[in-house]
Amino acid sequence: MKYIYIIGILLICAFCHAQDYFSKIIPTVDNPLVEKVKKVGDQYIISTDFFSFDGVQGGLIIVSDQDDEKVKFDNMDLSSDPILITEDVTYFLGENPFREGDSTFFISKVDNSNYEQQWYREYTIEHPQMNPRAILMNNDNIYVVNLEIKATQGNYPHETSIYAFDFDGNLENIWKYNTDNRSSFAWNSFISSDKSIMVSSLISFVQPGTYGQILKINQQGEIIWNYEGTERLDNGAVPTWAIELSDSTILQTYYVDRNSDAEYIANNWYPRPNKFIWLSKDGEYIKDKTIITDKQDFLFYYGLKKGDGDYFYAYGYYEDRRPAIYDQFYAYLTKFSNEGDTIWSRNYQHPSYPDGNVTHNIKDIIEEENGDITILADITPPAAKTEIWLFKVNSEGCYVNEECEDMTVITSTEDPISNHQKIYPNPTSGMIHLEWHTKIKEVRLTDITGKIMMQKSINSTNAEIDIALFHSGIYILLIRDESETVTAKKIIKL
Numbered sequence: 001m002k003y004i005y006i007i008g009i010l011l012i013c014a015f016c017h018a019q020d021y022f023s024k025i026i027p028t029v030d031n032p033l034v035e036k037v038k039k040v041g042d043q044y045i046i047s048t049d050f051f052s053f054d055g056v057q058g059g060l061i062i063v064s065d066q067d068d069e070k071v072k073f074d075n076m077d078l079s080s081d082p083i084l085i086t087e088d089v090t091y092f093l094g095e096n097p098f099r100e101g102d103s104t105f106f107i108s109k110v111d112n113s114n115y116e117q118q119w120y121r122e123y124t125i126e127h128p129q130m131n132p133r134a135i136l137m138n139n140d141n142i143y144v145v146n147l148e149i150k151a152t153q154g155n156y157p158h159e160t161s162i163y164a165f166d167f168d169g170n171l172e173n174i175w176k177y178n179t180d181n182r183s184s185f186a187w188n189s190f191i192s193s194d195k196s197i198m199v200s201s202l203i204s205f206v207q208p209g210t211y212g213q214i215l216k217i218n219q220q221g222e223i224i225w226n227y228e229g230t231e232r233l234d235n236g237a238v239p240t241w242a243i244e245l246s247d248s249t250i251l252q253t254y255y256v257d258r259n260s261d262a263e264y265i266a267n268n269w270y271p272r273p274n275k276f277i278w279l280s281k282d283g284e285y286i287k288d289k290t291i292i293t294d295k296q297d298f299l300f301y302y303g304l305k306k307g308d309g310d311y312f313y314a315y316g317y318y319e320d321r322r323p324a325i326y327d328q329f330y331a332y333l334t335k336f337s338n339e340g341d342t343i344w345s346r347n348y349q350h351p352s353y354p355d356g357n358v359t360h361n362i363k364d365i366i367e368e369e370n371g372d373i374t375i376l377a378d379i380t381p382p383a384a385k386t387e388i389w390l391f392k393v394n395s396e397g398c399y400v401n402e403e404c405e406d407m408t409v410i411t412s413t414e415d416p417i418s419n420h421q422k423i424y425p426n427p428t429s430g431m432i433h434l435e436w437h438t439k440i441k442e443v444r445l446t447d448i449t450g451k452i453m454m455q456k457s458i459n460s461t462n463a464e465i466d467i468a469l470f471h472s473g474i475y476i477l478l479i480r481d482e483s484e485t486v487t488a489k490k491i492i493k494l
Helices: 262-266
Strands: 005-008 023-026 031-040 043-052 055-063 070-074 077-085 089-095 104-111 117-124 129-138 141-149 158-165 171-177 183-191 197-204 210-217 223-228 241-244 250-255 274-279 285-290 297-306 311-320 328-337 342-348 359-367 373-380 387-393 410-412 422-424 431-447 452-466 473-481 486-493
Touching: 031 077, 031 359, 031 373, 031 387, 043 077, 043 387, 055 077, 055 089, 077 183, 089 129, 104 129, 104 141, 129 183, 141 183, 141 197, 158 197, 171 210, 183 241, 197 241, 197 250, 210 250, 241 297, 250 297, 274 297, 297 328, 297 359, 328 373
Parallel strands: 077 129, 158 183, 328 359
Antiparallel strands: 005 070, 023 387, 031 043, 043 055, 055 070, 077 089, 089 104, 104 117, 129 141, 141 158, 158 171, 183 197, 197 210, 210 223, 241 250, 250 274, 274 285, 297 311, 311 328, 311 359, 328 342, 359 373, 373 387, 422 431, 431 452, 431 473, 473 486
């Protein structure tokens, strides 16, 4: 049994107050990797790992209005969403990087009044490696979402698991999902308004690529519905974030590859844009939109956050590639309506790092009760230690109620390609209808191993394909149009 040892540090730099507004870099000794910020009372609790020659040490940074900041360490590597806070206690999740092997994770329960540890427990999984992703609470249970790796070499498969505990850390159930896929990577998880467990993932098959996925799971571990995207994502590291909006619809985002799309090339649009997918509370596809920017504007949304009204936030960083010497990197925040219309966009740079080639990236935000926004960002200078930046802006994304210019680089949220590409119904029991933005020359249907099941020549913007005689399962539909662009769509045969 290990014990948390607490190192209290009085930090010299103070908040720069203007009413309740502040902007400060939080000094740290080692190289930090920050993930999330939570608020309890007047304290902001930041989860982070610190990387040094001594290894990885993780813990919490507590920032209060009294400038009393403490860093609490343990021999731990925190997960990407490691903090679960109740009124009296905090649970946090991670793995022990100093333990031989990589098949355990831990939960630690800490008293909120003095941050002393009440208990610490480790749990072993059956596979040789794992990656704890998130800790959640739902009614009488704590849930841990894990990524489990079934082998250590080669094209190893991953699967998603959920461990259910009582509040004393006693293991009650283990559920596993995507056990038939080559790779399943859970990016984020949350509890929906109807108390279901939502898991947003990236899934990969042997052929031909990767797709987005959302699982909705009840409190008994049963899948309520499973939505799998039909658009292939060529980059296996694509993050897939999801939230529940105020109208109970589910929103997922990832970025897609448009490098071969003629319209993107002709219009000098950035070829790997962010895409939003809307699903009903029952997992039915509603619509999608793609964030189009100029080719020089690289915009990466690191995450999503539901707003307190009929809107949501997307945040991350923006890279302006126009400067002659260095690219300019900004922390970037956009407020969207639930329908995906841009309300405003802002970008930020800390005044101590005005030069180019220094990345400012928003990692998490809190919308305060009065509408202000507290922002957790990191600042990464080239070949230098990462800095933690915590600051607060008003409800318009501006410093201290000042008027500020809308800094949007978004030229459109309508994708001219996807809006004119329709494949329906999907899933299907037989007939597939195609409506395309240009003439379709040929279609091929393959199974997930790449074996051609059907090939058909077409010379029209509309087509019908009958797959009623094929077995139930997953197929890939390859559509070649008159510009020789080939589009891959996943088809689910019921």
